[in-house]
Amino acid sequence: MISDYYGKYIKDVLRLRESTVNHYLGAITALNRILRDNQYPIIDLYHVSTKENLKDIEVFLNQSEEYRGLNLRGNNMYSAALHNLMKFASAELFTSSEIFEDLDFPVEVAEQTMTLITKENRRSIIKDQVIHAAHFACECDTAHTSFTSKATLRRYVEGHHLIPLQQQSFFPYSLDVYANVVSLCPNCHRLFHLAIKSEKQYYLDRLFDTRRVRLISSGIDISHKEFLRLTL
Ligand SMILES: [Zn+2]
Numbered sequence: 001m002i003s004d005y006y007g008k009y010i011k012d013v014l015r016l017r018e019s020t021v022n023h024y025l026g027a028i029t030a031l032n033r034i035l036r037d038n039q040y041p042i043i044d045l046y047h048v049s050t051k052e053n054l055k056d057i058e059v060f061l062n063q064s065e066e067y068r069g070l071n072l073r074g075n076n077m078y079s080a081a082l083h084n085l086m087k088f089a090s091a092e093l094f095t096s097s098e099i100f101e102d103l104d105f106p107v108e109v110a111e112q113t114m115t116l117i118t119k120e121n122r123r124s125i126i127k128d129q130v131i132h133a134a135h136f137a138c139e140c141d142t143a144h145t146s147f148t149s150k151a152t153l154r155r156y157v158e159g160h161h162l163i164p165l166q167q168q169s170f171f172p173y174s175l176d177v178y179a180n181v182v183s184l185c186p187n188c189h190r191l192f193h194l195a196i197k198s199e200k201q202y203y204l205d206r207l208f209d210t211r212r213v214r215l216i217s218s219g220i221d222i223s224h225k226e227f228l229r230l231t232l
């Protein structure tokens with residue numbers, strides 16, 4: 001869930017002052033209350049999974065008199081907090097994988113794991129951020145090519161959970177974390193889902209080696225053998 005990452009991001013990556021951090025987080029709590037009071041279908045901004053959802057919420061909030069009044073009296077603090085969350089979701093500051101040095105930590109398993117499983121292939125903020133940090137390259141081999149995406153005008157790649165979310169029950173911490181998401185060209189992505197074992201293992205071995213330490217930092221401590229058992 002992005003709430004865990006967002007708090008850490010504004011504290012440790014953006015290094016905002018503690019008072020600003022508290023203002024931003026407090027404002028999001030207040031906005032969640034307005035969404036709940038108005039029976040908006042998404043009642044928690046941190047449960048939003050794409051940046052498009054956040055844009056829809058802003059349009060909705062702007063129609064609320066309570067929101068407009070609150071924001072006016074708060075010197076635009078509420079819209080600033082929402083825009084900062086949107087900036088995080090847009091992934092624009094995820095310019096290199098070094099950013100994950102501050103963001104790999106064990107994340108509690110989200111309650112709605114079931115919905116995450118059914119929607120595994122949809123776009124998500126976490127996948128978008130990983131793809132940006134990987135410079136839109138395939139992490140199996142940066143020489144792999146693809147076409148230009150009309151949505152991003154960059155090379156088209158897809159985010160993939162290295163250990164599938166369906167295996168969540170075997171792990172005490174969330175698998176929907178940066179360390180477990182890789183950026184792949186569409187061919188490699190299909191390979192992981194559809195290829196025969198012998199053709200998958202070469203790339204699985206390589207990706208496990210590059211992600212092992214980060215997976216451990218995220219509370220996902222798994223041997224190479226166990227990893228292959230769950231992913232081949
Ligand atoms: Zn996948």
Ligand SMILES: [Zn+2]
Nearest residue numbers: 138144185188
């Ligand atoms: Zn590839």
